[in-house]
Amino acid sequence: MADLEDWQRPGPSARQRRADVAIGLGVVAAALLYVMLARSSGRLVWGVERSAYEHLAFAFAITIPLVWRRRYPDVVLVVTAVVFIAGQVREAQEVQFAAGAIFAAIYCEGAWGRDHGRARWLRIGVIGAMFAWLAVAWLLAVDGLPADAFPDGTGELPPLLSALISQVLLNVLIFGFAYFFGEIAWLSARREAVLVGQAEQLQRARAVAEEQAVVTERLRIARELHDVVAHHVSVMGIHAAAARRAMDRNVETARDSLTSVEESARTAVDELQRMLGALRTSDEPVTAPSPGVERVEELLDRVREAGLTPQFAVFGDAVPLPVSTSQTAYRIVQEAVTNALKHAGASTVDVRIRYLTRELEIDVADDGRGATTKVGGMGLIGMRERVGLLDGTVETGNRTGDTGGFRVRARLPLMTTVAK
Incomplete structure (x- = not known):
């Protein structure tokens, strides 16, 4: 109150x-x-x-x-x-x-x-x-x-004084207890009101926290679904288009493209099943963990099969990363590469991971159209949310110079993340 x-x-x-x-x-x-x-x-x-x-x-x-x-x-x-x-x-x-x-x-x-x-x-x-x-x-x-008003008085004090003191003490007790008990009752009622008010505040705070938890979980699921579906479906679409074009000219190329479509579909289904299983059994550990930074090269291999030429390099001394940091780094690369495939019309993508003193830097740049990239799309919004949860920073925008294209650079704190 x-x-x-x-x-x-x-x-x-x-x-x-x-x-x-x-x-x-x-x-x-x-x-x-x-x-x-x-x-x-x-x-x-x-x-x-x-x-x-x-x-x-x-x-x-x-x-x-x-x-x-x-x-x-x-x-x-x-x-x-x-x-x-x-x-x-x-x-x-x-x-x-x-x-x-x-x-x-x-x-x-x-x-x-x-x-x-x-x-x-x-x-x-x-x-x-x-x-x-x-x-x-x-x-x-x-x-x-009268002079003989207290004929039976035998005490050490004068009778009149004794009678006066006894009356005063009696009234002090009566009025004092009445005042004291009334004060105690009021204080007790106020404490009860404070407790009731605090209980109501806690209930409201818990309701808000529960609602926020639901919203947060929905956002997390939306990010995961977008990352999984958007990337693999984009790769599947590119391979399917390549297979269609090569069907009449080069059966072997068409077969390889369809094989890549099949692998991407299986991977997407596996990750979707992992997510849905985690939702259904929230008390049980997820058996298939989300991919981390150690699987970036596998991601780029699939991109290469889709027709995009990747360049990959790691700088600095690699250190063990918390799961959340590793997964976020992987998702950032995945989203940036997916955007290069879907929106930018890029032919090459340059992925660099730098282990700095206090930060992990993820730098992804392509040579596509740049300005036509959906900067405000759901993927980049999810990327910013992921980075924000780790107190990191992310920069997105067109590249400068003659090469053109689009660039995503994110920095995730190492020491802060490890402390968490």
């Missing part, structure tokens, strides 16, 4: 409001019954005879606000405090239920007050007013006390 200081506890639910009504009315009935029993037994706290209506009225007025104690805690606290003091001024207040009512009102204000800052000061004000009234009541009582 953004700002806990501004958090407001939600009001009571319909079920809680019904419970408040039932409990409040039960307390009202019990208070009225207690007043009747006290009058009948002569156990009046104040020792002053008031009419039954006044006793019952104060007992009703001090307890009936409890029906709305959680719905309108501010109003209930103020009303209860006013009735409490008024009943004591009139010496007609029943003490036991009245003390319980003021305790509940202070507690509910702390636990359910909408504005916690206001609730804090309202409780402090009411408690201060209670102690102020206690001081006034004692001052008034002291003036009217």
Whole structure:
């Protein structure tokens, strides 16, 4: 939650409001019954005879606000405090239920007050007013006390002081516990709200992560399908065209071209089966790994059979590569060569792999039409995505100079990739 200081506890639910009504009315009935029993037994706290209506009225007025104690805690606290003091001024207040009512009102204000800052000061004000009234009541009582007011006092302290201290301690305990428990209830509700909010955020984050994982997996599958299908189908198409042209003139050449078509088709089917098998059994390891940089020469051999003259060179000291880096390097070469076959009308392609200090550089250049290459095609988009996953860089564009053609240069970090 953004700002806990501004958090407001939600009001009571319909079920809680019904419970408040039932409990409040039960307390009202019990208070009225207690007043009747006290009058009948002569156990009046104040020792002053008031009419039954006044006793019952104060007992009703001090307890009936409890029906709305959680719905309108501010109003209930103020009303209860006013009735409490008024009943004591009139010496007609029943003490036991009245003390319980003021305790509940202070507690509910702390636990359910909408504005916690206001609730804090309202409780402090009411408690201060209670102690102020206690001081006034004692001052008034002291003036009217006879000399033998405490005939049974046998303690070490003066009787009047002892009575005053006991009253103060009793009120401190009542009001202190009411304030403390209300504060604890509010803090507990706030912590619960924070936990609920965090749980909702985690659920939303998990939903977003799951959705992102699905999107990422779809992109990965799309890249794999494009790399596998586009390359092999392009090679098959070139060999099929060569076979068609050579069918009537050179049967042996046509047979070789058709054999290459067959091999490319088998390779494409094998790789598709590997991918589909991995999708169906995600918990099992893929038996046929994706080709890596060590199979670039095999790729170029197939390109040579398709009529494109490849040149291949490796510079620097070869180092062991992580699987992801090796596969990405192979796919970059495969995509660049496929583009040279399909779109550029190239006759030669130059592939160079450089093992630099901190990077693996893949440089593929052809002598085709260059600008007509589909720079924004799905293959180059997938290439950039693959390189981006390894925190690498890729450059694509027309070659400068008289040779013309198109160039792809990618750099994959070695140390960063190994750390991963």
